[in-house]
Amino acid sequence: MPVALLAQKPIRVDLSREKVNAEPTKFLPMVGSWLVTSENGRKVVLVDGRAWKKGQPAGGLADNARAIYGARHEEFIDNVKAFAYFPIAVARDVDNFENGAISVRFQMIGGTLDRCAGILFDLKPNGDYLAVRFNGTEDNLVLWTFNNGKRSFVKRGAENVPLELGTWHEITIAVHGTQLTGFLDGKQLLDYALKAPVSGKVGLWSKTDSMSEFADFTVTPSAQ
């Protein structure tokens, strides 16, 4: 697990006061169907790909975009609508992430096309972002960029790791300046030099009809 130098107090997204079977309030759904559900008595966030439809943003997109970007929300909405293919939900209480670590526990449940779970970061007001995700249909951890509605492959993890559905795992990313590292269950699989320093909102990422659960989303900012 990466430990950042000069680490500040971690921000752990607490789901304990969320309503089961309702949209999460700590993560603002922009694309896809996101619900709070109970897993062995513990509240987790479920992205439910059964409700996924190509090109369809989340019902609350306009309100949620306004909540995080204020007057600039219209540009964000236009771009998100243009490629509403990847469900995303933005962590409400993390204003800006630049350096440090982000981790999330996840379990894949299903999906006919894809079985994905990932961390969204560097989300800009125009809808551009980066994502490090695990895909259970490919068994790999991959860094993707999304610019002007176009997804581009950046780098694949050093090795494939088959994970069983219904078992919990952890993705962690660490960012120091332009240096990005990605971990799966504590094992470093990604190492990449980004073109520009990271600065933006963060959250959860999924793909098409994936059904995945997320818990313990934690952001640990650090001075570079």
Next chain:
Amino acid sequence: MITRKAARLAHLAVTCAAFAPLPLLGQRAGRACTMPDTTAAWFGEQRQWLSDQKHDWSDDEFRNALLSAAGLVAQPLTTQLGAQRWEESPSAASDTSVLSRLRTLASTRGSAWPTRSVVGAAGVRAVWILAQGDTALQRVALHRMMESGPDEALPADVAVLEDRVRLQSGRKQLYGSQLRMVNGRLAPAPIEDSVHVDMRRDAAGLPPLRQAMCSLR
């Protein structure tokens, strides 16, 4: 040319996938066995998807060759229930020219895979049947069907094919579609994350596993 093997493949597909709202066979008195609900959304969506009268396709010649090889000529397309007997794994079709063409397409990146817009729903079902009898082809066919998306490949068929591929490679199945005889009773082969199996089946447009198994009894 329709061969005996191809006809057997077609028969198997019908046996595995057909839904006939008939009295239950072999149902024990007093034991609950609920047949798949034909008023449910999955049923209507599958029927809609499988109706070739509502869709066009671009390659009639390839479609006809596929239907012939799979023994689907003049056969109505049946609803996929997601319950097959694993022991009755189909053998390869004898029409090697169609299989060769599929193998070539599978090994050529960027080639036009026979999806619904190319060969229609019946053509895609034929590919699904043929792939099941060819272990070399089925893994690639599965990936091509997954990549092509739910408009071009029936998610319920994709799910069943994925279960077969996983079991053949020694992994547990995901949708519980492959059933084995255990102590004289049909039971699903081992399922990964069995707690969520019906959620996955729902996502793939399949009825609950218990209902699907009921249809085979």
